Amino acid sequence: MTTIPRGVAPSILSADFARLGEQVDLVLDAGARTIHFDVMDGHFVPPITVGPEVAKAIAPRIHAAGAILDVHLMVERPERHVDAFAEAGADRILVQVESTPNVHYAIRQIRDHGRSPGVVINPGTPVDAVAELVDVVDVVLCMTVNPGWGGQPFLESSIAKLGRLKALVGDRAEIEVDGGVDAGTAGPCAEAGATIFVAGSAIFHADDPVAAFHQISTAAGYG
Ligand SMILES: O=C(CO)[C@@H](O)[C@H](O)COP(=O)(O)O
Ligand SMILES: [Co+2]
Secondary structure, X not given: XXXXXXXXXXXXXXXXXHHHHHHHHHHHHHOOOEEEEEEXXXXXXXXXXXXXXXXXXXXXXXXXXXXEEEEEEEOOOHHHOHHHHHHHOOOEEEEEOOOOOOHHHHHHHHHHOOOEEEEEEOOOOOHHHHOOOHHHOOEEEEEOOOOOOOOOOOOOHHHHHHHHHHHXXXXXXXXXXXXXXXXXXXXXXXXXXXXXXXEOHHHHOOOOHHHHHHHHHHHHOOO
């Protein structure tokens, strides 16, 4: 496995898109080493968000800070989009196991671009769905809300699920959590085995996003 930054990964889904560069710089200056970028196509999930051109626009400032761009593809048939995001500067590309019959192929595409692959499972997807993929990815992301929107409450059943996922994954891949992560939920996720903590609204909707970043980092054990 390549070296992967652990800790809190701010999700720009909840940032002010009119000031996107400034908002990314704010969390990079606070110490974020992973910036999470949610891509939604209006099919796999109802909303439509951003694409490779926006990734390309923010990637240079992320890389200049020594951080990585973590692209979460909530799109049908992600294998059609891997090339564009790799060329746009994505460092890690996460594909949903539910989004394609060819998830192993998509992971191979990501690796062939020299990027880091990850696989994502939705709340309704059992951890066994990644059993044949753990050895070909760097990260397994466990959705702790249903995908598609920021600001949803953390699904408490995720803690027991993370325990089952950690038992399956062991030290073969990092475990990332995404959805409803805040200073209250990050600690239990860390105890259950998570090492990467995506947080959107808890950071960018906070009165003081930098303080929120530090609080969640401390709660996760990366303060
Ligand atoms: O992938 C997603 C949503 O589908 C996330 O990355 C959200 O951005 C998380 O937002 P919060 O739950 O932290 O507000
Ligand atoms: Co996400």
